Amino acid sequence: MSGEEVVAVAAAVETAAPIGETLDLMTALQLVIKKSMAHGGLARGLHEGAKAIEKHTAQLCLLAEDCDQPDYVKLVKGLCGEHNVDLLTIPSAKTLGEWAGLCKIDSEGNARKVVGCSCVVIKDFGEDTEGRHVVQQHIKSH
Numbered sequence: 001m002s003g004e005e006v007v008a009v010a011a012a013v014e015t016a017a018p019i020g021e022t023l024d025l026m027t028a029l030q031l032v033i034k035k036s037m038a039h040g041g042l043a044r045g046l047h048e049g050a051k052a053i054e055k056h057t058a059q060l061c062l063l064a065e066d067c068d069q070p071d072y073v074k075l076v077k078g079l080c081g082e083h084n085v086d087l088l089t090i091p092s093a094k095t096l097g098e099w100a101g102l103c104k105i106d107s108e109g110n111a112r113k114v115v116g117c118s119c120v121v122i123k124d125f126g127e128d129t130e131g132r133h134v135v136q137q138h139i140k141s142h
Contacts, residue, residue, distance in 0.1 A: 023134045029062070029088070031131035033099045033120065041124025044100045046072060049121040053079045060086050060122040060135070064093035067118040076119050085121075086139045093118045 023031070036042045043052040052058045061080050067073050080087040090096045093116035097103065102115040125132050 023131055025134065025138050026090075028131035028134035028138075029090070030099050031129060032060075032122065032125060032135055033062075035126035035129060035131070036122045036124060037101055039124050039126035041122060041126060042100060043121040043123060044102065044117050044119075046076070046119050049076065049119045050079060052121045052123050053083050053085055056083060057123045058083070058085045058121045059125065060088065060139075062096060062120045062122070063087060063089050064096050064116070064118040065089045065091050066093055069118075072118060088135075088139070092116075096120055 033042065043049045043058070049058070049061065053061065058080075061076065063073065063076050077087065079085070094114050097117035098111045098114045100117050100120050102117050103111040104113045106112050
């Protein structure tokens with residue numbers, strides 16, 4: 001490993017969370033979703049999410065607060081309650097869709113054409129990260 005690579009890795013770690021500071025819940029969720037997506041452990045949308053919950057492979061379910069269909073919300077909450085899956089709410093479906101990779105990334109690294117996603121289910125957290133610990137501590141305390 002050359003010196004340049006070490007500097008790049010250290011810079012990437014510092015941008016994720018400055019040393020000594022704890023992650024807030026939304027940043028931690030974003031990191032957890034990205035790791036889960038990289039490991040193939042993410043189900044996006046109602047159909048994929050319901051299948052993952054009913055197969056007992058779901059570990060965490062994220063639901064958008066701005067979902068305007070009450071039957072959708074009722075179904076997701078009911079499935080999570082029935083199968084003992086933790087449920088967290090995210091303020092915006094667009095934000096959840098961007099985190100789940102339902103967008104185009106332009107040459108400058110900005111998200112374009114973001115598609116809203118009202119339900120994301122994490123089946124596999126991937127690596128054991130600080131973000132995962134923050135999310136699990138939040139779930140235990142609530």
